[in-house]
Amino acid sequence: MAELTNDFSWSRSRDNTFQECKRKYFYHYYGAWGGWDAAAAEEVRRLYVLKQLASRQQWAGRAVHDAIEMAFHAFAHGRDIPVEPFIGDVVERMRGEWRSSKAGRYRDNPKTTALFEHEYRVDLKPEAWQALSRNVAQCLRNFFRLPLLAEIRKTEPEHWSIEHWSKVFGFEGTSVWVAPDFGYWTGDGRLVLVDWKTGGAHAEGAAFQLGCYALYANEVLGVEPARVDLVEANLREPVVTPHQWSAARLEEIKEQLRLSVRSMKAYLVDPEANVAMLADFEKTEDLRICRWCNFRAVCRPELSS
Ligand code: SF4
Structure with missing residues (x-):
């Protein structure tokens, strides 16, 4: 078996930890x-x-x-x-x-x-x-x-993405991990990505997280922003909040991600x-x-x- 190496990759939780301490x-x-x-x-x-x-x-x-x-x-x-x-x-x-x-x-x-x-x-x-x-x-x-x-149950289960996808994809040379909670295709061809929340609302964090899922949809599945809906479902309240999504937001997410990767790498003695x-x-x-x-x-x- 090939030896495991600690390669750099990016995830939302890594970004969170980096921000914290x-x-x-x-x-x-x-x-x-x-x-x-x-x-x-x-x-x-x-x-x-x-x-x-x-x-x-x-x-x-x-x-x-x-x-x-x-x-x-x-x-x-x-x-x-x-x-x-x-x-x-x-x-x-x-x-x-x-x-x-x-x-x-x-x-x-x-x-x-x-x-x-x-x-x-x-x-x-x-x-x-x-x-x-x-x-x-x-x-x-x-x-x-x-x-x-x-609503979801009215759609075709073969188009559901059930498991937290835990997908990795390459973004400008960095491996990025995303794990959308749930995704499904509506009858009229829209991709809905859902984030289940069980704690207090952190609207900004959820927006970035959902944005990263949509970035994955764009980069890997080729789904353009106009066909994607992002939904935060807070199960404690319960309240379902749609998040605004557009080509401009996609660019913002990319920029946020680039900045995060750059900041993390700046701390390394050998980024390569x-x-x-x-x-x-x-x-x-x-x-x-x-x-x-x-x-x-x-x-x-x-x-x-
Ligand atoms: S300073 Fe140490 S104890 Fe405090 S958050 Fe950072 S790692 Fe944890």
């Missing part, structure tokens, strides 16, 4: 590299384990996304879903994952559920966990009642070989970010006591 970005994309191997150097393995931690809100969001994906698979095969038993199964699965995380299984199996709250012993009352599972159940209930879902040095990546001064940072134990252990 340069040191965090280093740990996540460089320091933890290779730590999937249990025999990796101890500090690399530690960073890798920490890298996998999810906050409880991220975990809940993932549970909703996975459940929706499962529901679409069933719909695509002509099956209906009994909503409450389905939600009951999702919550039950989450209980199992919660127990696994609480028991610290992720330290040996980093790909299993690893909750930040467990690693950092955040003292949460049982009601906080219950509120989380209630929120997941509510998001899913809202999903099944969404008029948008009824994607080589980074820890000392070049400054720590944020905003300790509120550190409080919820996966790498706090390594980076600012004094905050963990």
Whole structure:
């Protein structure tokens, strides 16, 4: 098997991490590299384990996304879903994952559920966990009642893009990862790209994210902006918000992406070989970010006591 190399690629979450804290970005994309191997150097393995931690809100969001994906698979095969038993199964699965995380299984199996709250012993009352599972159940209930879902189900399932696509494509020499939540073609030949949201609204972030999906549609599928609709579906409210999309917006997204790639590469000692040095990546001064940072134990252990 060819040896894995840490090649530079761009994603929206990478951009987010880079904006938040340069040191965090280093740990996540460089320091933890290779730590999937249990025999990796101890500090690399530690960073890798920490890298996998999810906050409880991220975990809940993932549970909703996975459940929706499962529901679409069933719909695509002509099956209906009994909503409450389905939600009951999702919550039950989450209980199992919660127990696994609480028991610290992720330290040996980093790909299993690893909750930040467990690693950092955040003292949460049982009601906080219950509120989380209630929120997941509510998001899913809202999903099944969404008029948008009824619209989607009127279209041909063979034209649905169900799995988070997790597609990589080349953009001006950089590999760009996108993972649209859902896409479908309407009867009149329009491509609708949907982003399911389970948390509070961050309109700007969602607009950029959806814009990156549409960039993929343009670059890889050859779908011009005039035939694309972008939709943010906030399942908590629930509210569905269309995002404006046009050739001019596409150019803005490209420019934003170019700028992001340039800024990231400017931090590398060798941009060609994607080589980074820890000392070049400054720590944020905003300790509120550190409080919820996966790498706090390594980076600012004094905050963990
Ligand atoms: S603990 Fe703070 S400074 Fe260190 S990586 Fe995390 S966010 Fe950055």
